[in-house]
């Protein structure tokens with residue numbers, strides 16, 4: 001049961017002031033005496049880890065930490081260690097003692113949760129020690145908190161249920177880039193402003209990437225392809241360059257090999273699709289026979305610039321690249337055929353208008369029909385010969 005490596009487990013860490021009942025909560029959640037509990041403040045000095053299955057979520061790693069209010073010399077080192085745990089935390093529980101309504105360390109923790117984009121739940125503990133009336137008053141005041149008694153095992157099953165629900169909700173939202181780079185990294189976004197760029201705005205994947213950088217504390221700099229070399233000269237220590245797929249070739253020549261490079265659509269492929277399936281789709285191209293039938297699928301009908309990529313650029317580029325002549329058919333909008341008999345490959349758009357579930361369903365249909373599938377971004381990178389570089393950030 002505990003054979004899953006720690007790195008593959010969802011890390012749930014418990015924070016709070018000394019004596020709030022963090023270790024008691026860990027023991028109650030795991031149903032075992034994992035951490036030492038005592039009325040002496042500062043009992044837990046180093047993080048205590050316990051691997052278990054949290055059903056129906058799967059393998060998790062609970063981590064109990066030292067109190068954040070330890071102000072002695074050694075205590076400061078412990079606090080630092082606790083905050084370090086935060087950097088690998090997928091979900092945090094902040095434990096408060098119901099008898100201590102003021103907790104200045106709560107604000108410090110919230111600041112750090114925000115900084116490292118860690119979702120959290122506040123747990124107010126020791127409800128067995130107050131009257132029903134005070135409990136109600138406190139519930140009125142702390143509407144988003146969860147109220148438990150770790151030692152009396154009150155509401156522990158409900159807390160586990162809530163934890164599972166929150167983590168599952170969070171898992172459903174895969175960040176575009178936020179989990180691929182450490183906090184504070186520098187990202188340059190290359191947005192060519194040519195005749196194909198929409199007037200007065202930037203397109204959705206670009207907006208989404210900027211927002212994702214903001215959410216995750218990554219510093220994003222937006223430039224045109226024409227200013228990229230100058231931006232790199234200003235900022236040689238940039239961690240990642242993300243470009244529009246169409247400018248891949250040019251941008252690839254400008255960005256030095258030590259800097260990672262990818263495209264908006266490749267980042268989107270991970271969120272809206274499955275990178276390994278799309279890479280297998282690219283591999284399948286080498287075995288396509290002359291005259292193979294390829295389905296070009298676009299998720300919306302109203303973007304004529306994409307039409308140009310799907311209807312003209314990719315068919316022309318792919319025929320030239322392989323030296324073969326393929327037959328291309330097109331589907332747009334919500335109609336994706338469930339019967340793919342006769343097709344040898346599906347090439348899908350970046351599906352920015354489609355939710356993850358719809359794209360997963362389309363991938364499933366392809367797999368059921370034994371038809372490989374890839375997408376525009378991957379294919380354009382492949383045709384330019386830089387796919388390996390473009391997916392390196394995702395490995």
Ligand SMILES: Nc1nc2c(ncn2[C@@H]2O[C@H](COP(=O)(O)OP(=O)(O)OP(=O)(O)O)[C@@H](O)[C@H]2O)c(=O)[nH]1
Nearest residue numbers: 018019020021022023024038042043044126150151
């Ligand atoms: N009555 C009551 N006592 C509790 C509860 N939870 C914890 N305690 C008591 O509070 C004291 C501190 O509990 P711990 O679990 O050791 O607290 P901690 O947050 O891990 O403390 P440190 O390791 O010192 O930071 C112990 O005496 C526990 O028995 C609870 O729900 N109700």
Ligand code: SF4
Nearest residue numbers: 300349350351352353
């Ligand atoms: S859904 Fe597809 S076709 Fe429509 S704008 Fe997004 S990538 Fe282009």
Ligand SMILES: [Mg+2]
Nearest residue numbers: 022023043044
């Ligand atoms: Mg403890």
